[in-house]
Amino acid sequence: MEMRHDIKESVARRRQRPLVLEVRDELERMILLGEIAAGERLNEALLAERLGVSRGPVREAARSLEREGLVEAVANEGVYVRLLAPQDGLELYDLRAMIAGYLCAALAGRADDAIKAELQAFLAAMETAIGTQDEAAYFDLNLAFHDRIAEAADMGRARALYVSLGKEVRLMRLKVLSGAAALRQSNDEHARIVAAIVAGDVEGARAAGAAHHTSGKRKLLERLRREGGACHAPAGHADHVPQEGQTVTTTTDLGRIT
Amino acid sequence: MEMRHDIKESVARRRQRPLVLEVRDELERMILLGEIAAGERLNEALLAERLGVSRGPVREAARSLEREGLVEAVANEGVYVRLLAPQDGLELYDLRAMIAGYLCAALAGRADDAIKAELQAFLAAMETAIGTQDEAAYFDLNLAFHDRIAEAADMGRARALYVSLGKEVRLMRLKVLSGAAALRQSNDEHARIVAAIVAGDVEGARAAGAAHHTSGKRKLLERLRREGGACHAPAGHADHVPQEGQTVTTTTDLGRIT
């Protein structure tokens, strides 16, 4: 009896991820890549048809994304891609800086030689990307570098938060890692983080990890001062998003802008 | 036409809330109060029947709770109330301490006389509760006090995180606010927070807010040393462990269940 194929098929089917996971990933991808713009509404029926599933999994995926902060649901109206106000963005950077510092500190207290070497290899690879002016490669390496730190720190909730907040930040569609000078500064900060982790300097690692993200916030502040407006062009149908144009204040070491 | 405010409010209230919100609140209540024990599975059909709805809203509510960290879904098997390991609890306290410090610092930089007076009134009320040894009242006041700080700090994401992490902590079912000495120490720490906020001392408020939560972590550590075991008495049915080949329904590592 020809069983091989049947068995393989059976195993494949058993490992099939529930549709809601596929849908969630796809929606997240579309949102993060801007294929669905900030402030835009997610049409359940349309998305379901395009993805070849029914509306049930789409609705579940939307609820999941809602709790993660990528979309916002309005009763009897629909779910919208979140449109962040400038002060929301600043807050996200603050939170992310704190958690990054926490993760770096945790890793500094438990890092073994293997992870230390791995992080130093990341540094070298990013240095190479800077040399060849390959910004796309640097971007990917940068992402992998930070995720590796979060993973190695072995802090489940903090890592999840860090990743989740990173996705929220991407809603603003800022291109901060652009230009040779920015890359240069970024990897210098990376080097300080790695040095502190390698030295087992817990507080130094915390400070370096937080500072690296705070510099991203500084770039956002500069852009806000220059452009003065919202982070993203407000779509016509985003009335439910709080967007009062009040003065942005922040309580970190960067002082406050008025 | 001049429509009175209470009428508009009444109409708004009558406007039916989607079932998924009601179900989510009810499930959250049941989990937080321990009516569904940690590690226990949520039976969709049973819950739907008990709540008088169909399974759709129950599933959506579960997805929502999953992203919040209260439950964990396993593909083709069900969603379980999260069972926290001791180290997960410690991590939650750390995160909560950081965010509380952030919120207190933000409030110290923007507090007006009204909120300052309000916080001092909270202090006095909690002092009274200590005097009459009314632990239940102190518990409620304590909750309201911290939520008021989070609200007044006007940091949307940080506040949501603070509240959400607070619920996760409750999964461990610890009774830290018990005994006259504990209440005494707790309100002394509250007083330091309020003093820093009233003085507009941003960094002092951050430190006091963080320290207050760190002392909760210390109590958890003491208990762990004394009892040596898990945070929660392991029920016989609560030893569910996701195994190889199962699709754990989360894209991010939401921590382990043990």
Added chain:
DNA sequence: CAACAGAATATTGTTGACAATCTACAATCC
């Protein structure tokens, strides 16, 4: 008696249909 295959049962995964609600636009009135 232990181990195993297979049926029976319970539970989750998914779907399409129907009801409730909102939005857009045309008809009506002042």
Added chain:
DNA sequence: GGATTGTAGATTGTCAACAATATTCTGTTG
């Protein structure tokens, strides 16, 4: 003309049935 009301279409909210999968039970076999 501008505001208001009513209607049609689109979209979300909810449900119950069916399919796929996991679990439990049971009889069989070594």
